[in-house]
Amino acid sequence: MAQKPSIPKGTRDFSPVAVGKRNYIFDIVKKHFRTFGFQPIETPSFENSETLMGKYGDEGDRLIFKILNSGDFISKVDDVTYSSKKSSSLTPKISEKALRYDLTVPFARYVVMHQNEIDFPFKRYQIQPVWRADRPQKGRFREFYQCDADVVGANSLLQEVELVQLYDAVFTDLGLTGTTIKLNNRKILAGIAEVIGAKNNLINFTVALDKLDKIGAEGVKAEMLAKGITETAIEKAAPLFSLKGSNTEQLSILAEFLAASEMGSKGVEELVFIIDAIAALELHSASLAIDVTLARGLNYYTGAIFEVAAPEGVKMGSIGGGGRYDDLTGIFGLKDVSGVGISFGLDRIYLVLEELDLFPKEIDRSLQVLFVNFGEKEALASLGLLTQLRAAGITADIYPSSSKLQKQFKFANNRKVPFVVTIGANELASQNLVVKNMENGEQTTYGFKELDKLIALLLG
RNA sequence: GUGGUUGUAGCUCAGCUGGUUAGAGCGCUAGAUUGUGGUUCUAGAGGUCGCCGGUUCGAAACCGGUCUUCCACCCCA
Numbered sequence: 001m002a003q004k005p006s007i008p009k010g011t012r013d014f015s016p017v018a019v020g021k022r023n024y025i026f027d028i029v030k031k032h033f034r035t036f037g038f039q040p041i042e043t044p045s046f047e048n049s050e051t052l053m054g055k056y057g058d059e060g061d062r063l064i065f066k067i068l069n070s071g072d073f074i075s076k077v078d079d080v081t082y083s084s085k086k087s088s089s090l091t092p093k094i095s096e097k098a099l100r101y102d103l104t105v106p107f108a109r110y111v112v113m114h115q116n117e118i119d120f121p122f123k124r125y126q127i128q129p130v131w132r133a134d135r136p137q138k139g140r141f142r143e144f145y146q147c148d149a150d151v152v153g154a155n156s157l158l159q160e161v162e163l164v165q166l167y168d169a170v171f172t173d174l175g176l177t178g179t180t181i182k183l184n185n186r187k188i189l190a191g192i193a194e195v196i197g198a199k200n201n202l203i204n205f206t207v208a209l210d211k212l213d214k215i216g217a218e219g220v221k222a223e224m225l226a227k228g229i230t231e232t233a234i235e236k237a238a239p240l241f242s243l244k245g246s247n248t249e250q251l252s253i254l255a256e257f258l259a260a261s262e263m264g265s266k267g268v269e270e271l272v273f274i275i276d277a278i279a280a281l282e283l284h285s286a287s288l289a290i291d292v293t294l295a296r297g298l299n300y301y302t303g304a305i306f307e308v309a310a311p312e313g314v315k316m317g318s319i320g321g322g323g324r325y326d327d328l329t330g331i332f333g334l335k336d337v338s339g340v341g342i343s344f345g346l347d348r349i350y351l352v353l354e355e356l357d358l359f360p361k362e363i364d365r366s367l368q369v370l371f372v373n374f375g376e377k378e379a380l381a382s383l384g385l386l387t388q389l390r391a392a393g394i395t396a397d398i399y400p401s402s403s404k405l406q407k408q409f410k411f412a413n414n415r416k417v418p419f420v421v422t423i424g425a426n427e428l429a430s431q432n433l434v435v436k437n438m439e440n441g442e443q444t445t446y447g448f449k450e451l452d453k454l455i456a457l458l459l460g
Numbered sequence: 461g462u463g464g465u466u467g468u469a470g471c472u473c474a475g476c477u478g479g480u481u482a483g484a485g486c487g488c489u490a491g492a493u494u495g496u497g498g499u500u501c502u503a504g505a506g507g508u509c510g511c512c513g514g515u516u517c518g519a520a521a522c523c524g525g526u527c528u529u530c531c532a533c534c535c536c537a
Contacts, residue, residue, distance in 0.1 A: 136530085406496070424495060436496075438497070
């Protein structure tokens, strides 16, 4: 053992137990994606750099993992570029591929490339890892999975309503009650900026507003001032900092505030539709809340904006987000295809479920029954019975060597095996097997011919 | 990318202002118990103190660098 091996910053190994828990979440998410009519696709881990670069802003470009070209790539760089030592001009010459940064941009590329084969409206889901050269923190990794569901080619607000229901269905099924689905609309943000006279400073305005719950009203004002938003404009927007009351109350205040803005009024109208529809349909465990400070990545959202907050009391950033983008495929040359989608933050949902102890304990039951090994003859007899159990769909195994019973039972205990079958010389002679319930220690004897009874016990 | 923080046994952590052979609990192995785990008792094995370099008679401890962890920015799931 020369040096202890390690894995790169922000990456993780997953143990059998962890994979079991992750698959539990994946399976529930997939189940609901499918019942809502979404179809799965997959795209490559890496794309051509030009597909990704420039789609996430300067900040995003910095976080994209670039892949070096193959071969003697340095020798192909001209001397001027090489000696300039400027990463921005050198990188494109030595790297033409990059790891996927999210699933939305590759999806847009997919839609454009396959537009003639796709039946629109196209509802797709995609669950794959993405990579970001970010600095890791709790719940933030350099390699993590995204679970996205998007609809392209449908302008109806019914999609937004369904996506809210989809969030609710998944979190309810996971037993994660008390989540808050925060809802806003880019048109409202644009309307506010218009009304207060900061139309040309929309991004700075919303980025600052988005931090309200983090840095408080004073902090937001300070940041807005620093970003060149006038004091009178901030004053006008001030009532929105402390917007309170039910969704409908907030909406009526907003409607009044935005009356002069055509864009803003349209946004209010859209929110009213979604809120009314959800009120009529009712959610199971989540609550839907208007949040005018919600901005998220403004790069491509044009309509509804979603973000899901973990139940109160759990310290965790958002566990999901999404929104509508009217022209995502435009950057790849396909105009007028509207899309709307949501994403589940698997790693964070995992942490939240862990913290609230919401994983079912059957998950780590990776083996339902273990046969104790007494020696060659007994083991061969066990193998015959084992085969029948496996054929009946039961996860069963035999201890590979005739080690001490103490050791074999301890192994069963550590693996959390609920039943252990013992077939020793006595049992072999009488054609019986002894089944031990590891939870309460009770032992029951069955004849070899009564295997159906054992199967019923194990399946029940 | 900026500022800070962390690293000691498989795991969770002690280890004082530098001073012999670096500790505990849990886990692991063996025995008490040659057909029974989860409880108890006894014994044992496990560590180039993240890595590289420096200061010193002497470094786990001090200094520099580097990697890693976590945190605040930035940004975001």
